[in-house]
Amino acid sequence: MVTKPFTGSPKDEADLTRADSLAREIFSDLANKWALLIIDAIGNDTRRFSELRDEIEGISHKMLTQNLRTLERNGLVDRCVHPTVPPRVEYTLTEPGRALRVTVAGMCDWTHRYLGHIETARRGFGA
Amino acid sequence: MVTKPFTGSPKDEADLTRADSLAREIFSDLANKWALLIIDAIGNDTRRFSELRDEIEGISHKMLTQNLRTLERNGLVDRCVHPTVPPRVEYTLTEPGRALRVTVAGMCDWTHRYLGHIETARRGFGA
DNA sequence: CCGAATCCACAACGATACTG
DNA sequence: CAGTATCGTTGTGGATTCGG
Numbered sequence A, B: 001m002v003t004k005p006f007t008g009s010p011k012d013e014a015d016l017t018r019a020d021s022l023a024r025e026i027f028s029d030l031a032n033k034w035a036l037l038i039i040d041a042i043g044n045d046t047r048r049f050s051e052l053r054d055e056i057e058g059i060s061h062k063m064l065t066q067n068l069r070t071l072e073r074n075g076l077v078d079r080c081v082h083p084t085v086p087p088r089v090e091y092t093l094t095e096p097g098r099a100l101r102v103t104v105a106g107m108c109d110w111t112h113r114y115l116g117h118i119e120t121a122r123r124g125f126g127a
Numbered sequence C: 001c002c003g004a005a006t007c008c009a010c011a012a013c014g015a016t017a018c019t020g
Numbered sequence D: 001c002a003g004t005a006t007c008g009t010t011g012t013g014g015a016t017t018c019g020g
Helices: A010-030 A035-042 A049-055 A061-073 A095-113 A115-123 B010-030 B035-042 B049-055 B061-073 B095-113 B115-123
Strands: A077-082 A088-093 B077-082 B088-093
Touching (some): A035 A088, A035 A095, A049 A061, A049 A088, A061 A077, A095 B010, A095 B115, A115 B010, A115 B095, B035 B049, B035 B061, B049 B061, B049 B088, B061 B077, B095 B115
Antiparallel strands (some): A077 A088, B077 B088
């Protein structure tokens, strides 16, 4: 549960609501079309910007940068700029990022496992 | 991985790309601000519409209905209408829904565990 | 109490062009 | 190659209202 059922001292309560609102913010950052896919795409490797763009079908240059910035800001990915020419920028998951990736993988597994259920559910949804 | 690295026969490939595009669709349905929170809120209980709206802070009437419809369409929740007056509509998770909830719980745990990491990462992001 | 439809503000996104 | 900025379009989500 993200929302907590807690009733403690004023101080504890204030801390928890602050933490809770941050949690919601993180959740919002992750609950978008691309963030989880990017995390999955980086995996345990080191990925170049252009590799990610090629790998994640349908993502635009802009969205990739934007999401990578957000992930970097939250400390989920490390960004390494090689001062060469042409530039070479590499992204890797941090420890929190790798931890999150495990649960993302769980969601991917879930998707594949229940694809059939979902298809039949959809067909029956004309009732 | 949602995107597959598979190279099989033409038929298999066609099936996989179709399955893959469906997977992406499911993913999109889930990767929004509310879907995962709703799944978490229903939990193992049976929840009324108004209970959910009260419980999920900040969600609007419209978004709740809309997301519940999508979840129902994908077979993640069951919708039970009691023909009383006033109406009483209850939602419960289906088996796939409960399975997904496990991984959602994983994400919630992750959020709480790494809240500290994220806060410090954000503070260091002025460099 | 619950759901659907309308209206509208605003954020998200893609395309493009420009910089280092 | 990678990033930023701008612009026009699309879509998302909230408030409201009406209907069962």
